[in-house]
Amino acid sequence: MDEDIAAEDAPDGGWPPQLIAELAGLRAQIAREHDRAAAREQVIDRLHEDNQALRSGERRLLLLPLLADLRRLRHELLRSAAGLPEQFSGSRAAELLRSYAFDLQLTLERGGIDVLLPAPGDPLDPSAHRAVGTVPAGDQEAAGTLAEILLDGYLDVESGRVVTPAEVRVHRWTAPPEPGDSSPSQLIEDGHV
Template structure:
């Protein structure tokens, strides 16, 4: 048998091989510019809308803050008036008492009676302070100086070393907040200070005393 001569083997096309797809070229010219302009215009419109929404939200927040501030101010004013009402009532009563007493003073009203009247009004004010939670601090002369409730405004010479650092004189009373447990106004006092005398000169070491006897005249 004669074998037929074979020609060059035909190559099978590779799988997926075929004519290459040609990508479309990007548009150029006026059409491309119009497309870009439309895209930019849309993005700008979106930004403007977002800025407007943020502006409205900020304005709403400001309104809420202003309303809360006004409510807080009204509440504080009401609390202040509620706290001060007892004190204001006592001061009103004290003012009326002072005016009524001044109008009814007798003709022979002397200094001692005036002092007693003023002390009674001071006692009334002290009761008013106590109702508000404040007590009066009245230092005792001769007691030790207490820097936690007192402040020294001056010194007074002590007559002996035992008076050093004690209260010599009360200038102003102090005030203590009972609820807070602290002194709000310290009492003003003068304090004793011991100043020892200089060392005395030992006997025999000083200068000889000068005689004051006049000489007897010679006849």
């Protein structure tokens, strides 16, 4: 009981001096850890900003050759358009446009992209072609082959992966109806109704 009275009369609410010193030490240690954590957060934020700036710079560096090629192509298009004769034939226009398409293909190749050029009659390859329609096949052997190429595809040379599949129409075989086996819809199609 005397110890309780002595503790109440002691400064700092009666806490033993050793405990008060321990608490003060813990408070100081927590404050230091808090300051370190705040400093780490600042470093992380700065590194993230630096990383974003580097990525942006890398992207620009990667795009520079492409942008230079596109600038050159635009200039060539404008120069060619200004110099076209009055009597410019369709065949000459087609030839000129094919030359620009070839220039663009070279630009893509310099950027690590190959143009996939499927041909009619090639078998459908779902990894490189995207079927967007069908065309009736003349015979059963043509079924599943490419009928029309609507858009070329693109392949990443480095990874070997298709970036954009070619859009194609595919031959589809439908067996002719058996003689005497006329359904109502077939009669309508044949004009018998």
